[in-house]
Amino acid sequence: MLNIDELKFDEKGLIPAIVVDAKxxxxxxxxxxxxxxxAVSLEKELTCFWSRSRQELWLKGETSGHFQHIVSxxxxxxxxxxxxxxxxxxxxxxxxxxxxxxxxVFQSExxxxxxxxxxxxxxxxxxxxxxxxxYTTYLFEKGLDKILKKVGEECTEVxxxxxxxxxxxxxxxxxxxxxxxxxxxxxxxxxIDDIMSELASRHVxxxxxxxxxxxx
Numbered sequence: 001m002l003n004i005d006e007l008k009f010d011e012k013g014l015i016p017a018i019v020v021d022a023k024x025x026x027x028x029x030x031x032x033x034x035x036x037x038x039a040v041s042l043e044k045e046l047t048c049f050w051s052r053s054r055q056e057l058w059l060k061g062e063t064s065g066h067f068q069h070i071v072s073x074x075x076x077x078x079x080x081x082x083x084x085x086x087x088x089x090x091x092x093x094x095x096x097x098x099x100x101x102x103x104x105v106f107q108s109e110x111x112x113x114x115x116x117x118x119x120x121x122x123x124x125x126x127x128x129x130x131x132x133x134x135y136t137t138y139l140f141e142k143g144l145d146k147i148l149k150k151v152g153e154e155c156t157e158v159x160x161x162x163x164x165x166x167x168x169x170x171x172x173x174x175x176x177x178x179x180x181x182x183x184x185x186x187x188x189x190x191x192i193d194d195i196m197s198e199l200a201s202r203h204v205x206x207x208x209x210x211x212x213x214x215x216x
Contacts, residue, residue, distance in 0.1 A: 002075055002079070004035060004039065004042075005037060006075075006079055007075060007079050007080070008037075008078065008079050008080040008084075008191065009034065009035065009080075009167055010080070012176060013034045013035065014033065014034055014050060014052075015030040015032065015033055015034075015038070015080060015081065015082060016030060016031075016032055016080075016081050016082065016109055017030070017031050017032065017047075017049065017069060017081075017082045017083075017084050018030055018081070018082065018083050018084065019047060019086055019087070019092065020084065020085050021085075021086065021087075021088060021098075022071040022084060022085040022086060022087055023087065023193065023196055024074075024117060026098065026099055027101055028068075028086070028088065028092035028093075028098070028099050028100065028101075029092045029093065029099065029100040029101075031047075031049040031058075031060075032049060032050050032052060033048070033049055033050055033082065034050045036050075036057065037049050037050045037057050037058070039061070040057065041070060041073070041084075042070075042073075044059075044090070044164060045061045045069060045070045046059060046060065046061070046068060046069060046070060047067075047068040047070060047084060047086060048060065054060070060092075060198070061089060064090065065090065066088065066089050066090030066091055067087065067088075067089045068084075068086035068087070068088050068089070068092070068103045069086055069087045069088075069089070069104050070084060070086055071085040071086060071087060072084075072085045073085075088094075116178075116182070117190055117192060119179070119182060119207040120185075120191075120192055122136075122181055123182055123183055123186050124186050126140065126141045127187070133143075136183060139180075139183050140186075140187065143185055144166045147180065147183055147184050147187055148159070148184065150180045150183075151177070151184055153175065153195075154176045154177035154180050155177060156214045157177070158170065158172075158173045158174055159179050161173045174177065
């Protein structure tokens with residue numbers, strides 16, 4: 001574990017802090033910390049920055065209520081920049097957006113970043129704005145029973161592939177199952193955050209159980 005004294009602050013006594021949502025991994029903002037604001041951040045487990053415009057400490061959320069609860073802080077290899085993983089109470093940007101990074105400069109036509117969140121948005125879009133010929137739209141039109149039937153079928157396919165110890169086929173079938181589960185979640189009004197929160201709560205319980213076993 002690094003000590004604050006090992007970090008390299010610039011000639012103005014500042015170090016850049018890249019703030020990232022611990023759940024979504026979205027970059028929220030880039031701000032600066034000095035030794036004092038970093039110490040406050042560590043003590044309160046809330047992001048505190050040095051405002052270069054106002055020349056004063058700035059506890060994020062103090063006026064807006066949009067606090068950023070710190071999960072972890074990691075320094076880069078040169079020890080002159082920080083990544084701060086947080087659980088935000090609200091938007092990071094003063095304009096009211098989740099992230100300060102919203103204005104796209106470039107998007108490759110051949111390379112597209114994939115995420116479950118992006119797939120979920122596409123699926124949600126197929127439910128609200130039905131697209132002719134879309135399989136996802138077809139599932140929503142058929143309703144819950146059809147979606148549940150497909151989830152059941154894909155579960156069976158996963159079991160068959162895994163039992164055959166066919167890794168490639170198992171990956172393929174798990175991907176199919178994942179897609180259909182996301183459709184079910186959309187139909188039921190369940191978000192990825194809902195599932196992540198549930199898994200996180202179970203992780204804590206599991207950790208406690210392991211600790212109990214170790215001490216028993």
